[in-house]
Amino acid sequence: MSRIDLLRVPLLGPFLGWRHTRTLLQALCLGLAVLIILDGLFGPQLAPRNLAGTLPWVHWRGFVVLALLIAGNLFCMACPFMLPRRLAKRFGPARWSWPAPLRSKWVAVAALILFFWAYEAFALWSSPWLTAWVALSYFALAFVIDGFFKGASFCRHLCPIGQFHFVNSMVSPTEVAVRDPDVCASCETLDCIRGRYDPETAAAHRSKQLARPPDAASGRALGLEGLVQGGCELALFQPRKGGNADCTFCLECIHACPHDNVGIVLRSPVQELIADEKRSGTGRIPRRLDWAALILLLTFAAWVNALGMTEPVFRLQAWIASWAGTGSRQFVLALYFVFGLIGLPFLVTLLTASASRALSSLHEPLTRTIPAYAPALVPVGFAMWTAHYLFHFLVGGLTIVPVVQEYLRDLGIAATGPPRWGAGALVPESWLLPIEIVILQGGLLLTLVAGHRIASRREPDRRSAGRAFLPWAVLATLLTGAGIWLLTQPMEMRGTFEAL
Amino acid sequence: MSRVALLLVLLLLGGCRGEAPPDDLPVESRVSVAPTPPIVGPNRLVITLTDPSGSPQTAHEVRVEGTMTHAGMVPVHANARDEGEGRWVVPDFEFTMGGDWILILRITLPGGEEAERRHDLRVVSSSSPDPGGP
Structure with missing residues (x-):
C-alpha cells in the first residue's frame, strides 16, 4: 500500500x-x-x-x-x-x-x-x-x-x-x-x-576520480564550482x-x-522507535550508548523541568542548600540537576535494564540492553514535555496580544488600540488537566506498544518477550503516574528572587 | 544595502522602546499583605504612602497591577480604596498562581503627576506553608 x-x-x-x-x-x-x-x-x-x-x-x-x-x-x-x-x-x-x-x-x-x-x-x-x-x-x-x-x-x-x-x-x-x-x-x-552540480562540474568530478563527492565548500577548495543544488x-x-x-x-x-x-x-508513530536496521548517518541507534544517553536525558529532563514549577521541589532545593551548607542558588541547582539529569536516570535505567535482562532469555551486557529499549521511552518523555509546554501555551497563548499592542504603541503605532491585558488563556482552565492527562496516557500507550515490539523483536518467544518488557512497562507507568501527580500539584513559578 | 537599512531601522525602532526612567517624585510606598505570606486566591493589600520625611502622602488615585515574573499569566489589576492618612486598601486582590510576583503601584498625585513603585513578593499555594524567602 x-x-x-x-x-x-x-x-x-x-x-x-x-x-x-x-x-x-x-x-x-x-x-x-x-x-x-x-x-x-x-x-x-x-x-x-x-x-x-x-x-x-x-x-x-x-x-x-x-x-x-x-x-x-x-x-x-x-x-x-x-x-x-x-x-x-x-x-x-x-x-x-x-x-x-x-x-x-x-x-x-x-x-x-x-x-x-x-x-x-x-x-x-x-x-x-x-x-x-x-x-x-x-x-x-x-x-x-x-x-x-x-x-x-x-x-x-x-x-x-x-x-x-x-x-x-x-x-x-x-x-x-x-x-x-x-x-x-x-x-x-x-x-x-x-x-547536484552543473554538467561541466559533474564531469570534472569524474575526471578527478573523487572517492567521495565534495560538499559545496570542499568542492570550491578543489576548484569545483557549480553546485546547483x-x-x-x-x-x-x-x-x-x-x-x-x-x-x-x-x-x-x-x-x-x-x-x-x-x-x-x-507513518506510524512507533515505526522509528522499533527499527533496528543500520541507518545512514546515525548507524544503529538501538546499539548506540550516546543516543541512549540523549534519549534518557530528554525523558527524565521532562520531569525535572516540570517539577521545577511545583512546591515540593522548592522544599527539596532548600534541603539541598541546608545539606550543602550553601546559599548559592546556582550551586544548589547544579547539585539538583546532576542528581535529576544524571544520577537518577542512571540508577533507574540500570535497575530497569538489570531486571529486564534477568527476566529475559538473552545474556548480554547492559550496554546492549539499555540502548535497545531506550527509544521506547521517547513517547512517554515527549508526552510530558508536551503536557508541560502546552500548559503554558494554553494558559498564556493570548498574552502576546497586549505585548504586541504595547510594543507598537511604544513605537508610536497606536492603530491596534490600548493593550488588552486581560487576554490570556486559549482554552477554559477546566480543560487543562484533562488535556494533559490524555497526552500523558497517549505517550504511555505508545511507549508500551514500542517497548513490547522491541522485546518481541529481540526475544525468541512471546513469554520471554513479555518478561523482558515488563520492567520497562513498569518504569513507563511509574513515570506517567508521577507526571499525573506532578500536574495535579499547585503550579508555582519561583526562582527569580534571590533567596531559595 | 537594503538589508542593512532594514537592520538599522529595526535597531532604531528597538531603541525607541525601553524601560521608563525612574521618577523622582516625593512618594514612598509600603505594602503589607494579609494573610502573610500571601496565598493563591484573594488577599488584602494595604498600601501606605509617605513623603520622604515619613509623613502620610495624599494621592488622587492608586492603581495596582500584579504580574508574575514570567510571561504567560494574565496580570491582575485593581484600584485601591482611599482610607485616608496615606493608607490605601485593596480588600480582595486575587493572586492567580503561586510564585514570584511583582506589584506595580501607579500613584496619581494630587497635581496629576504619576509615580510608579514596584514591590516583589512571593505567593504560596494556599495548601502549603512558605518554605522561606521573600
Missing part, C-alpha cells in the same frame, strides 16, 4: 516542494528572532511585557511540541540560526571535519545539561536581556562552528534545541523518505547526498536514512533528487 505523501496534497504539497519554502520560513523566524533580541536588549525588562519574555518561553515552545506532535521537525526546518550559517559557508573556510572523538551525541548531552541548568539557575524565562543574549550566542556559535567545519556540524553534534527536535520527532507522524526504493537502487548520481546537510543518504533522527527537514534531498523520488510521508 502506498503511503500518503504530503508533497502530493493539493496546496500543501506545492508549498512544501517549492524551492524557497525553507528560506521563507527561516526569514520569518529570523525576523522574529531579531525582534526578540532587540526587545530583549532594549525593551522593558519585565518578562510579561517583553517579546523576549513571551515569544520564546510561551509561544515558541508551545508551537514546537504541537508541530512535532501533528507534523514533524518543522522548527529545524525553519531554524533562523541557519540563515547566517549560509553566509558563514560562503565566506568561511568550512573545510575541517568535525573531530572524530566528538562525532557522537555526548557533546550535545553535555550542552543540554548545561542549558537546562542555566535555564533554572539564571531564570532565563524571567530575563528578556539574558534571553536576547542566549539567542545572540546561538547565532554566533552556529556561525562560527559551521564557518569552520563541514556540513551541519553544529546541528548534528552540538545544538541542544536540535537534539530535542531530533529525539522527539522520532514519534512524529511524518518523515522525509524515499518513495520507491527501486528507483534509488538504479540511481548512479546520488544527488540527494552529493548535491545542495544535498543533505547532515549527510543522511536517503535510501538508508530511515526516520527523523538527525533530520533537520531541510528538504534539500527532495530538491536534489533528479527522479522526484523523495517525499514527506505519513
Whole structure:
C-alpha cells in the first residue's frame, strides 16, 4: 500500500516542494528572532511585557511540541540560526571535519545539561536581556562552528534545541523518505547526498576520480564550482536514512533528487522507535550508548523541568542548600540537576535494564540492553514535555496580544488600540488537566506498544518477550503516574528572587 | 544595502522602546499583605504612602497591577480604596498562581503627576506553608 505523501496534497504539497519554502520560513523566524533580541536588549525588562519574555518561553515552545506532535521537525526546518550559517559557508573556510572523538551525541548531552541548568539557575524565562543574549550566542556559535567545519556540524553534534527536535520527532507522524526504493537502487548520481552540480562540474568530478563527492565548500577548495543544488546537510543518504533522527527537514534531498523520488510521508508513530536496521548517518541507534544517553536525558529532563514549577521541589532545593551548607542558588541547582539529569536516570535505567535482562532469555551486557529499549521511552518523555509546554501555551497563548499592542504603541503605532491585558488563556482552565492527562496516557500507550515490539523483536518467544518488557512497562507507568501527580500539584513559578 | 537599512531601522525602532526612567517624585510606598505570606486566591493589600520625611502622602488615585515574573499569566489589576492618612486598601486582590510576583503601584498625585513603585513578593499555594524567602 502506498503511503500518503504530503508533497502530493493539493496546496500543501506545492508549498512544501517549492524551492524557497525553507528560506521563507527561516526569514520569518529570523525576523522574529531579531525582534526578540532587540526587545530583549532594549525593551522593558519585565518578562510579561517583553517579546523576549513571551515569544520564546510561551509561544515558541508551545508551537514546537504541537508541530512535532501533528507534523514533524518543522522548527529545524525553519531554524533562523541557519540563515547566517549560509553566509558563514560562503565566506568561511568550512573545510575541517568535525573531530572524530566528538562525532557522537555526548557533546550535545553535555550542552543540554548545561542549558537546562542555566535555564533554572539564571531564570532565563524571567530575563528578556539574558534571553536576547542566549539567542545572540546561538547565532554566533552556529556561525562560527559551521564557518569552520563541514556540513551541519553544529546541528548534528552540538545544538541542544536540535537534539530535542531530533529525539522527539522520532514519534512524529511524518518523515522525509524515499518513495520507491527501486528507483534509488538504479540511481548512479546520488544527488540527494552529493548535491547536484552543473554538467561541466559533474564531469570534472569524474575526471578527478573523487572517492567521495565534495560538499559545496570542499568542492570550491578543489576548484569545483557549480553546485546547483545542495544535498543533505547532515549527510543522511536517503535510501538508508530511515526516520527523523538527525533530520533537520531541510528538504534539500527532495530538491536534489533528479527522479522526484523523495517525499514527506505519513507513518506510524512507533515505526522509528522499533527499527533496528543500520541507518545512514546515525548507524544503529538501538546499539548506540550516546543516543541512549540523549534519549534518557530528554525523558527524565521532562520531569525535572516540570517539577521545577511545583512546591515540593522548592522544599527539596532548600534541603539541598541546608545539606550543602550553601546559599548559592546556582550551586544548589547544579547539585539538583546532576542528581535529576544524571544520577537518577542512571540508577533507574540500570535497575530497569538489570531486571529486564534477568527476566529475559538473552545474556548480554547492559550496554546492549539499555540502548535497545531506550527509544521506547521517547513517547512517554515527549508526552510530558508536551503536557508541560502546552500548559503554558494554553494558559498564556493570548498574552502576546497586549505585548504586541504595547510594543507598537511604544513605537508610536497606536492603530491596534490600548493593550488588552486581560487576554490570556486559549482554552477554559477546566480543560487543562484533562488535556494533559490524555497526552500523558497517549505517550504511555505508545511507549508500551514500542517497548513490547522491541522485546518481541529481540526475544525468541512471546513469554520471554513479555518478561523482558515488563520492567520497562513498569518504569513507563511509574513515570506517567508521577507526571499525573506532578500536574495535579499547585503550579508555582519561583526562582527569580534571590533567596531559595 | 537594503538589508542593512532594514537592520538599522529595526535597531532604531528597538531603541525607541525601553524601560521608563525612574521618577523622582516625593512618594514612598509600603505594602503589607494579609494573610502573610500571601496565598493563591484573594488577599488584602494595604498600601501606605509617605513623603520622604515619613509623613502620610495624599494621592488622587492608586492603581495596582500584579504580574508574575514570567510571561504567560494574565496580570491582575485593581484600584485601591482611599482610607485616608496615606493608607490605601485593596480588600480582595486575587493572586492567580503561586510564585514570584511583582506589584506595580501607579500613584496619581494630587497635581496629576504619576509615580510608579514596584514591590516583589512571593505567593504560596494556599495548601502549603512558605518554605522561606521573600
